Amino acid sequence: MLLDVTDLSVSIGSVSPLSGISFALDRGEILGLVGESGSGKSLTALALTGLLPLIGGRITAGAVRFDGTDLARLRERDLRALRGRRIGFVTQNPMTAMDPVQRIGAQVDVVSRLHLGLSAQAARARTLDLLTQLRIPEAAAVCEAYPHQLSGGMKQRIVIAMALAGEPDLIVADEPTTALDVTVQAQIIHILTTLVRERGLGLILITHDMGVVAQACDKVAVLYAGRLAEARPVGALFAHPAHPYTAALIDCIPREGMAPGALTGIPGAVPSVAAYPPGCRYHPRCPRATDLCRSTVPPITTGETRLACHHPMEQPHD
Numbered sequence: 130m131l132l133d134v135t136d137l138s139v140s141i142g143s144v145s146p147l148s149g150i151s152f153a154l155d156r157g158e159i160l161g162l163v164g165e166s167g168s169g170k171s172l173t174a175l176a177l178t179g180l181l182p183l184i185g186g187r188i189t190a191g192a193v194r195f196d197g198t199d200l201a202r203l204r205e206r207d208l209r210a211l212r213g214r215r216i217g218f219v220t221q222n223p224m225t226a227m228d229p230v231q232r233i234g235a236q237v238d239v240v241s242r243l244h245l246g247l248s249a250q251a252a253r254a255r256t257l258d259l260l261t262q263l264r265i266p267e268a269a270a271v272c273e274a275y276p277h278q279l280s281g282g283m284k285q286r287i288v289i290a291m292a293l294a295g296e297p298d299l300i301v302a303d304e305p306t307t308a309l310d311v312t313v314q315a316q317i318i319h320i321l322t323t324l325v326r327e328r329g330l331g332l333i334l335i336t337h338d339m340g341v342v343a344q345a346c347d348k349v350a351v352l353y354a355g356r357l358a359e360a361r362p363v364g365a366l367f368a369h370p371a372h373p374y375t376a377a378l379i380d381c382i383p384r385e386g387m388a389p390g391a392l393t394g395i396p397g398a399v400p401s402v403a404a405y406p407p408g409c410r411y412h413p414r415c416p417r418a419t420d421l422c423r424s425t426v427p428p429i430t431t432g433e434t435r436l437a438c439h440h441p442m443e444q445p446h447d
């Protein structure tokens with residue numbers, strides 16, 4: 130396994146927004162991390178990339194085994210060395226990753242100079258090569274440009290180039306295409322999936338879009354209110370969702386022939402950290418909830434399928 134997250138918990142000050150997060154990912158695989166707004170996707174990304182200290186957070190329990198090393202036990206300095214070099218992070222807003230007053234080429238070059246120790250000349254050659262692989266036309270001219278001179282789709286490709294420049298084994302991409310139009314979104318997803326297959330990278334793709342998950346991902350981890358609901362191979366998850374929350378998410382995917390405006394979403398809302406209910410956090414919205422669900426946190430099963438539900442829709446089989 131490239132990455133194995135087991136029973137991860139995160140605290141920020143006195144609140145505990147994440148607990149019981151579990152999923153695993155191998156090289157050459159794409160894992161979709163899904164769930165409604167507030168389900169804990171971005172905090173999970175920060176935990177995996179060692180960036181929790183930036184928001185005053187820390188891992189309080191569980192393990193994040195990355196290629197044999199438990200990131201939860203690393204010191205900040207060692208984590209920083211891994212980040213960028215072995216784990217690349219792509220954020221939703223390219224401008225948080227880019228310096229507005231520095232030319233594009235220099236911003237990408239610095240990653241391979243820092244992490245791979247390349248000379249200025251070798252780093253630029255690598256940057257040009259990466260931009261070409263990401264299908265950026267006129268890569269040499271783009272290197273001389275400033276971020277504001279590029280379109281949103283081009284900026285997002287540059288951020289992906291920055292994440293790739295250190296030759297990482299794992300990329301965590303937090304909604305890399307949400308701000309882009311549908312065509313550009315499809316191009317970027319295609320580029321990312323090709324890179325994963327060709328280079329044997331692992332990719333964690335955070336998205337709201339179950340359609341993208343069905344098309345691009347090998348595995349899916351569904352989060353709800355800061356906990357894992359279900360993590361499965363993608364085919365099994367869509368064909369036989371086991372957690373009622375997964376089934377509800379799949380029901381929200383627009384289908385052909387659906388009347389316009391028929392899309393409703395799941396009734397109710399994800400609770401905030403301050404209002405996480407006892408027992409299974411999904412119970413107030415769950416049609417299958419019983420007294421057991423209201424009182425007792427469902428344990429997470431281990432193995433290929435990870436499920437936290439007292440009354441699954443059906444017993445999972447992969």
Ligand SMILES: Nc1ncnc2c1ncn2[C@@H]1O[C@H](COP(=O)(O)OP(=O)(O)OP(=O)(O)O)[C@@H](O)[C@H]1O
Pocket residue numbers: 141144146164165166167168169170171172173184355400401402
């Ligand atoms: N810095 C913070 N301090 C306290 N609570 C936080 C902090 N950041 C996030 N949270 C809470 O943790 C929970 C998970 O947030 P997170 O941002 O990970 O959700 P998300 O799944 O990424 O949502 P979205 O789809 O809107 O990006 C939310 O209830 C959120 O309010």
Ligand SMILES: [Mg+2]
Pocket residue numbers: 170171172
């Ligand atoms: Mg988020």
